Amino acid sequence: MEQLMADLKKQIIEALNLKHLKPENIGDDQPLFGDGLGLDSIDALELIVLLQQNYKVKIENPQDGPTIFHSVKSIAEYIRANQTA
Amino acid sequence: MATIFITGMGNISPQKTWGDAPLLSEVTEHNSERLACVEPDYTQWFDPRQLRRMSRVLKMGVAAGSIALKEANITVPDAIITGTGYGCLEDTGIFLTKMVENNEEALNPTPFIQSTHNTIGSLIALMLQCQGYNQTYTQGAFSFENSLLDALMMVKEEPALKVLVGGVDEITDLSHTIQKRFGIFRAQPESNLNLFTTGRGTVNGEGAAYFVLSGEKVNDNAVGVEAVATFYKADEQTLKQGLDDLLRDAKLQVSDIDFVLLGTSGNAGTDKTLLDYTLKMFPESSTGVFKHLSGEHPVASSFAFWLAARMIQEQTIPSAVMLHDTGRKPKNVLIFNQYFGTHHAFILLKSCRASG
Numbered sequence: 001m002e003q004l005m006a007d008l009k010k011q012i013i014e015a016l017n018l019k020h021l022k023p024e025n026i027g028d029d030q031p032l033f034g035d036g037l038g039l040d041s042i043d044a045l046e047l048i049v050l051l052q053q054n055y056k057v058k059i060e061n062p063q064d065g066p067t068i069f070h071s072v073k074s075i076a077e078y079i080r081a082n083q084t085a
Numbered sequence: 086m087a088t089i090f091i092t093g094m095g096n097i098s099p100q101k102t103w104g105d106a107p108l109l110s111e112v113t114e115h116n117s118e119r120l121a122c123v124e125p126d127y128t129q130w131f132d133p134r135q136l137r138r139m140s141r142v143l144k145m146g147v148a149a150g151s152i153a154l155k156e157a158n159i160t161v162p163d164a165i166i167t168g169t170g171y172g173c174l175e176d177t178g179i180f181l182t183k184m185v186e187n188n189e190e191a192l193n194p195t196p197f198i199q200s201t202h203n204t205i206g207s208l209i210a211l212m213l214q215c216q217g218y219n220q221t222y223t224q225g226a227f228s229f230e231n232s233l234l235d236a237l238m239m240v241k242e243e244p245a246l247k248v249l250v251g252g253v254d255e256i257t258d259l260s261h262t263i264q265k266r267f268g269i270f271r272a273q274p275e276s277n278l279n280l281f282t283t284g285r286g287t288v289n290g291e292g293a294a295y296f297v298l299s300g301e302k303v304n305d306n307a308v309g310v311e312a313v314a315t316f317y318k319a320d321e322q323t324l325k326q327g328l329d330d331l332l333r334d335a336k337l338q339v340s341d342i343d344f345v346l347l348g349t350s351g352n353a354g355t356d357k358t359l360l361d362y363t364l365k366m367f368p369e370s371s372t373g374v375f376k377h378l379s380g381e382h383p384v385a386s387s388f389a390f391w392l393a394a395r396m397i398q399e400q401t402i403p404s405a406v407m408l409h410d411t412g413r414k415p416k417n418v419l420i421f422n423q424y425f426g427t428h429h430a431f432i433l434l435k436s437c438r439a440s441g
Contacts (some may be wrong), residue, residue, distance in 0.1 A: 015193075017137040038134060045194040052191040 004076045012072070016043050024085060028073045036071075038041050052077070057082050088238045088309040088437060092156035092247070093157025093297035095149035096391040099277075100378050103152060107120060107396045109403040111288045112378065114278055118271040119289045120380035138195055139208070140175040142255035145204040145293035149214060150249055154213075157297035162249040164218035165206045165429075166236050168228030169253045169262065171200030173208045188363050203276070205253050226424035229384040230253060232311050233432070236298050244300020250389030251295030262290055269381075269425070280351040287350040290380015294387035296394075302437065308394040310422055311335045311433040318427050321362060328366065331431055342414040344371045344402065346393050348422030349432075350381045355426040363421060364409075371407040371413055386422045386430060394416040397436045421439020 009023035033039045051057045068078045096102040099120035100113050127144045130151050179196040203221035210219050222231040229252030236250035270284045312331045345367050349356040379388035396415045420432040
């Protein structure tokens with residue numbers, strides 16, 4: 001889980017071009033949207049693509065998006081729960 | 086027509102055309118067949134969160150627009166009109182590459198959204214919260230001229246309007262590689278300052294230049310835009326007739342043109358035709374060139390527009406530009422551009438200095 005979260009932080013910085021951040025600047029539970037990391041709706045689409053490309057995981061119900069993308073930890077948990085072996 | 090004034094200008098080009106330095110006081114030499122822009126520090130206009138999603142052409146375009154608006158002392162224009170031959174090439178390249186790599190599934194939204202030609206004008210409007218007329222013209226090497234024509238017609242109808250109009254194009258690795266296969270650029274890298282003296286073929290260029298136009302004169306050193314005219318695959322007679330019409334409408338004679346800024350590009354054939362024609366048509370005028378400074382690209386005339394306006398404002402012609410000097414001060418300046426011998430355009434600017 002720790003390794004997955006570390007990988008995710010690097011991939012999020014790369015995919016969203018967050019050059020002003022380092023992986024260690026992103027907390028496991030830190031909110032990604034709103035007052036947290038300040039991501040927006042286009043970033044949410046980029047994250048959906050990231051999960052699909054890197055982990056073969058799809059978001060089946062768009063309404064689950066806010067819960068899944070709340071933090072790096074919630075994304076990692078969703079990947080663990082939905083990634084086929 | 087009533088005079089339409091340039092009240093603000095912003096230009097990011099392969100020369101250092103931004104900042105407070107005198108006009109082309111330092112000429113940047115590029116030893117390449119590809120002239121990249123000398124770019125400013127964009128953090129003075131955008132915060133990192135805005136910058137992270139912006140491709141280079143977007144940064145250049147928005148920054149040039151911001152400089153022009155600041156010089157015109159306005160925050161939000163009434164209209165934004167953009168000319169671009171190639172649009173946002175970098176994001177287009179990323180989008181298409183990802184489409185292939187991902188088997189047309191799971192496409193990244195950012196390069197897709199920002200791959201369209203009108204992204205530049207849209208982003209300026211979004212950042213300024215400008216809900217006025219917003220148009221992008223993309224007609225190859227007439228993109229800037231058509232944008233200018235639209236702006237002139239708008240201001241002619243309503244002189245109080247303040248219209249932001251410009252031309253933007255970028256080089257990317259992919260676009261340069263593709264264009265190079267046509268054999269239009271210099272085969273070997275060499276100094277851009279030797280463009281007109283050695284070799285054959287032009288140099289690739291890019292740039293972003295925006296201007297604020299208005300019917301209201303804001304200072305005593307204003308530059309007026311008299312006319313714009315375009316000609317596609319025109320013969321010499323058609324160009325002569327077009328020039329006669331343009332000068333007649335401007336109530337000028339050929340001898341009133343102090344300076345002709347030529348769009349020669351380093352191609353021996355088209356350059357000779359243009360030079361011979363110009364010397365025949367304008368025997369009393371000084372002449373100069375600009376594409377060794379800007380490179381060749383679809384909206385290179387926007388660089389010429391900026392250069393001509395600055396020369397009129399400062400009443401000086403930089404030595405890097407001068408080709409044939411008659412000693413005349415640049416008050417009426419004609420830009421005579423061409424693009425690979427198929428596209429020709431005239432743009433006429435004049436000094437509106439109160440003292441004459």
